[in-house]
Amino acid sequence: MSGEPAPHERRYHGGADRLRAPERVALLETGRIVSLSADAQEIASVLDVGTGTGIFAEAFAAGGRQVEGIDPDAGLLEVARRLVPGASFREGRAEELPYRDRSFDLVFLGHVLHETDDPVRALTEARRVAGKAVVILEWPYREEEMGPPLAHRLPPSRIGELSRAAGFARVEHIEMDHMDLYRLGP
Numbered sequence: 001m002s003g004e005p006a007p008h009e010r011r012y013h014g015g016a017d018r019l020r021a022p023e024r025v026a027l028l029e030t031g032r033i034v035s036l037s038a039d040a041q042e043i044a045s046v047l048d049v050g051t052g053t054g055i056f057a058e059a060f061a062a063g064g065r066q067v068e069g070i071d072p073d074a075g076l077l078e079v080a081r082r083l084v085p086g087a088s089f090r091e092g093r094a095e096e097l098p099y100r101d102r103s104f105d106l107v108f109l110g111h112v113l114h115e116t117d118d119p120v121r122a123l124t125e126a127r128r129v130a131g132k133a134v135v136i137l138e139w140p141y142r143e144e145e146m147g148p149p150l151a152h153r154l155p156p157s158r159i160g161e162l163s164r165a166a167g168f169a170r171v172e173h174i175e176m177d178h179m180d181l182y183r184l185g186p
């Protein structure tokens with residue numbers, strides 16, 4: 001036994017190429033997600049939690065926003081830094097965000113909540129550092145070829161429970177063509 005923690009069974013273990021595969025990116029509807037995430041609010045700064053290779057950081061930055069991304073995978077962050085030079089990236093976990101309270105207008109958790117060790121803690125941290133909004137993007141709760149297996153996905157009712165446990169009173173669920181978006185509020 002090496003003394004290192006066991007790998008998290010739900011955590012993404014694929015490579016950057018898989019995250020940026022054209023067929024996967026086509027399902028993401030990044031422009032629509034950015035628009036729905038802002039929800040007619042003035043959003044100048046975004047924290048992309050679980051940024052991976054920076055797909056959503058890139059989409060938010062394209063709209064002129066100041067963007068930071070955080071992810072536990074240093075290798076994926078190197079790709080994000082190369083592909084999204086206008087954003088700032090650092091290594092870290094959703095459950096321990098190294099930012100002051102209300103540091104960002106929007107905290108975006110894209111395909112990351114189902115991978116966290118403690119989803120309530122991750123949402124509590126997102127709520128703490130968000131000044132205006134928290135948005136979750138998750139795979140729909142159905143078996144599909146793309147994305148994690150069904151056993152790792154979160155049904156909408158579970159996302160509602162986790163969000164309320166983290167102190168959110170409003171959980172708005174928007175079903176998209178290939179994704180589920182949740183806008184959380186007080």
